[in-house]
Amino acid sequence: MTTQSHNEAEEPVVLAEAKYFTFVRQGNWEYIQPRNFTGVVLIVPITDDGKVVLIEQYRVPVKARVIEIPAGLIGDKADFADEDHLLGAKRELHEETGYEADRMELLSSGAPSAGSNSVMLSIFKATGLRKTGDGGGDHTEDITVHEVPLPLVRAWLEKRRAEGNVIDLKVYAGLYLAGITA
Amino acid sequence: MTTQSHNEAEEPVVLAEAKYFTFVRQGNWEYIQPRNFTGVVLIVPITDDGKVVLIEQYRVPVKARVIEIPAGLIGDKADFADEDHLLGAKRELHEETGYEADRMELLSSGAPSAGSNSVMLSIFKATGLRKTGDGGGDHTEDITVHEVPLPLVRAWLEKRRAEGNVIDLKVYAGLYLAGITA
Numbered sequence: 001m002t003t004q005s006h007n008e009a010e011e012p013v014v015l016a017e018a019k020y021f022t023f024v025r026q027g028n029w030e031y032i033q034p035r036n037f038t039g040v041v042l043i044v045p046i047t048d049d050g051k052v053v054l055i056e057q058y059r060v061p062v063k064a065r066v067i068e069i070p071a072g073l074i075g076d077k078a079d080f081a082d083e084d085h086l087l088g089a090k091r092e093l094h095e096e097t098g099y100e101a102d103r104m105e106l107l108s109s110g111a112p113s114a115g116s117n118s119v120m121l122s123i124f125k126a127t128g129l130r131k132t133g134d135g136g137g138d139h140t141e142d143i144t145v146h147e148v149p150l151p152l153v154r155a156w157l158e159k160r161r162a163e164g165n166v167i168d169l170k171v172y173a174g175l176y177l178a179g180i181t182a
Numbered sequence: 183m184t185t186q187s188h189n190e191a192e193e194p195v196v197l198a199e200a201k202y203f204t205f206v207r208q209g210n211w212e213y214i215q216p217r218n219f220t221g222v223v224l225i226v227p228i229t230d231d232g233k234v235v236l237i238e239q240y241r242v243p244v245k246a247r248v249i250e251i252p253a254g255l256i257g258d259k260a261d262f263a264d265e266d267h268l269l270g271a272k273r274e275l276h277e278e279t280g281y282e283a284d285r286m287e288l289l290s291s292g293a294p295s296a297g298s299n300s301v302m303l304s305i306f307k308a309t310g311l312r313k314t315g316d317g318g319g320d321h322t323e324d325i326t327v328h329e330v331p332l333p334l335v336r337a338w339l340e341k342r343r344a345e346g347n348v349i350d351l352k353v354y355a356g357l358y359l360a361g362i363t364a
Contacts (some may be wrong), residue, residue, distance in 0.1 A: 015198040015200055015205065016197040016198035018197055018205075018207055018212045019212065020212045020236055020298075021205075021212050021298065023197065023200070023203075023214070025200055025206040026242050027242065029213075029242040030200045030203050030241035031242070032205070032298060034307070048281060059293075059296040059297055060208050060211040060213070061213035061215075061296060061297065061298065061299060062293050062296045062302065063300075066293065068296070108339075108340070108343065108349065108354075109343075109349075110348060110349040110350060110351040110352065110353075110354075111241075111348050111350055112294050112295050112350075112351050112352075113295050113299060114241040114243060114244045114348060115241055115243065115351050116202075116203065116214060116243065116299060117243060117295060117298060117299065118243040118244055121349070121351065123351075126363045138253055140210070151360040157290075158290070160289075161236070161264065161292070166292060166293050166302070167290065167291075167292040167293070168292060168293055168294075168296050169292040169293065169294050169303065169351070169352060169355040170294075170351060170355070171189065171355075171357075172290075172292075172354070172355035172358040173352070173353075173354035173358065174354075175358050176354040176355065176357050176358035176362075176364050177364060178364075179363070179364045180358075181361070181363045182359060182360075
């Protein structure tokens with residue numbers, strides 16, 4: 001079903017190459033391409049007592065504390081270069097929230113910003129959660145963990161937004177894919 | 183609730199400046215910033231007979247035809263520089279799908295990629311739809327319109343993904359925000 005666009009015929013031109021991204025122009029398109037990582041995993045963690053586990057951290061690009069689902073880059077550290085997406089999702093879940101999951105189900109994959117970023121994401125649902133650590137992220141991260149009852153999550157997110165937080169739209173995508181109704 | 187990060191103290195450094203985006207490094211962060219547009223609107227159009235209107239177009243960054251909800255840049259053309267998000271959403275809906283909407287409801291706003299793109303999006307639900315044009319986008323676009331019954335949309339998206347299309351994750355976010363159950 002993929003067809004050739006007239007823009008596709010033009011060669012990509014590298015405008016800048018940094019540590020995490022290469023910035024490219026190709027015909028009328030401008031976009032970033034991941035460097036030094038191979039993918040991104042997202043996790044929708046649902047506790048046995050019906051809460052979704054969300055995280056909050058400051059994000060420089062939007063100058064705000066952002067409400068997100070746990071996520072991480074895959075293949076960004078030499079130690080983990082060969083890990084697959086499932087193992088990476090388990091590692092990030094534990095690092096960021098302190099939870100280990102008995103069950104991880106791949107819900108889907110897709111693009112967060114198909115017009116400006118070539119990265120693709122995989123979204124997992126994590127259940128059978130056991131708290132075995134503190135969470136909060138690695139030494140470079142400052143993450144707050146929130147556990148929100150599923151019937152309240154839509155209202156909770158709107159309240160946080162009204163208070164000045166930014167909501168990462170992938171939270172809503174994850175809730176939809178996990179079968180949670182707004 | 184916003185706090186200062188140690189990265190925030192560092193000044194942004196422009197790595198490249200192109201037509202639509204500036205590519206910036208700030209401390210450990212690398213991200214793109216919109217240029218020549220002020221925002222992005224997304225629309226979840228629901229017909230009176232219970233279908234969601236999706237669009238399909240080729241996206242060079244992911245090298246695939248992508249399934250999306252209608253969307254557009256606001257303030258990217260001199261003619262429309264002063265339009266607000268609601269008017270922009272109506273214009274994009276009509277350009278891309280041929281529909282005009284009697285009712286537009288702002289569902290929420292948020293960030294698609296808070297770690298790598300400073301752009302913020304607004305999502306509207308469009309109802310009371312009347313077909314008054316052909317859709318397909320402006321002269322630079324090649325858009326196919328799909329109308330999918332709501333109870334079938336999750337399965338339809340998975341089928342398209344299995345066939346090699348990429349699903350824009352904002353489709354799922356829009357469905358959640360519009361109150362559609364997976």
